[in-house]
Amino acid sequence: MNWRTVDMSRESRRDQFAYFQTLSNPYVGVTVQVDVTELAVWCRESGTSFFLAVLYAAVRAANGVPELRRRIRGDQVVEYDRCPSSHTVALPDGTYCYCSLEVDRPFREFLPYAAAEQERVKAAPTLEDGEDGESLFFVSCVPWLSYTALTQPTPTPADSNPRITWGRWHRQGGPDSVAYDAAGQPCFGGRHPHRPVL
Numbered sequence: 001m002n003w004r005t006v007d008m009s010r011e012s013r014r015d016q017f018a019y020f021q022t023l024s025n026p027y028v029g030v031t032v033q034v035d036v037t038e039l040a041v042w043c044r045e046s047g048t049s050f051f052l053a054v055l056y057a058a059v060r061a062a063n064g065v066p067e068l069r070r071r072i073r074g075d076q077v078v079e080y081d082r083c084p085s086s087h088t089v090a091l092p093d094g095t096y097c098y099c100s101l102e103v104d105r106p107f108r109e110f111l112p113y114a115a116a117e118q119e120r121v122k123a124a125p126t127l128e129d130g131e132d133g134e135s136l137f138f139v140s141c142v143p144w145l146s147y148t149a150l151t152q153p154t155p156t157p158a159d160s161n162p163r164i165t166w167g168r169w170h171r172q173g174g175p176d177s178v179a180y181d182a183a184g185q186p187c188f189g190g191r192h193p194h195r196p197v198l
Contacts, residue, residue, distance in 0.1 A: 001084075001135040006070060006077040017077070025158065031148055034166075051141050052114050058164045059085045059103045059137050071134050072160040085164075086129060086136040089118050097125030100136065133161075140165040 008014045020026035036054070043050040062068045062083070069080045082104060088096040099121045101114050129136060138161055145167040 001132050002081040003078045003135070006079050008077055021072075027154075027158070027160075029163070033148075048111065049115075052111060053107075054141070054166055055085055055087065055101070055139050056103050056107055056110050056114075058166075059083075059101075059139065062137055062162060062164060063103065068137075068162050070160075073134065080135045083135045083137050085139045086133070087139040087141075089121055089125075091122060091125055095125075097121050098127055098129065100130060134159065136161055138163045142167045 008017055011017070039053060040050055042048070043053050066079060069083050070077050071080070082102075084100050084102045086098055086100045089099045090096050099118050101110075101117055103110060105113065140163070142165065
């Protein structure tokens, strides 16, 4: 990944950065409810993975915000030109491995690429983030939960990678519903299935 060092002395948020950098946990999480009924119906009708559709949309949107492509590296801030996603893929023995995906292509090209990457990592599973794990957006899906707030552990020392998570969706005016993928399975994916991240 290409990145540049951000000269924080020239940034309008330099004072906020200097202040929050002194805090032991200088991170903020936001949980919002989003109506995805139309997307879930479209995915079901078209045989498209709901998880991959949301991952693609969320990570492309996150890449559109320069501040979300920034990471703290020592005493510096770096900004990546783009950031791939990282999520878990369930393995047949009940464990999981990591899968990193680029969203820098049209959606129609992304779906077969993502499916092939997931199969590739199943054949050679790893829990390593690769050469530049610092650039990743950590993505999770916990469709069996509906939540209004989420707290997650971070490594020590804490990283500055953004977390993107979604859970159960509710039909407008209807009962709770879990999204299913093209194979009829509840959609599942996540950075850490045992600890959802936002």
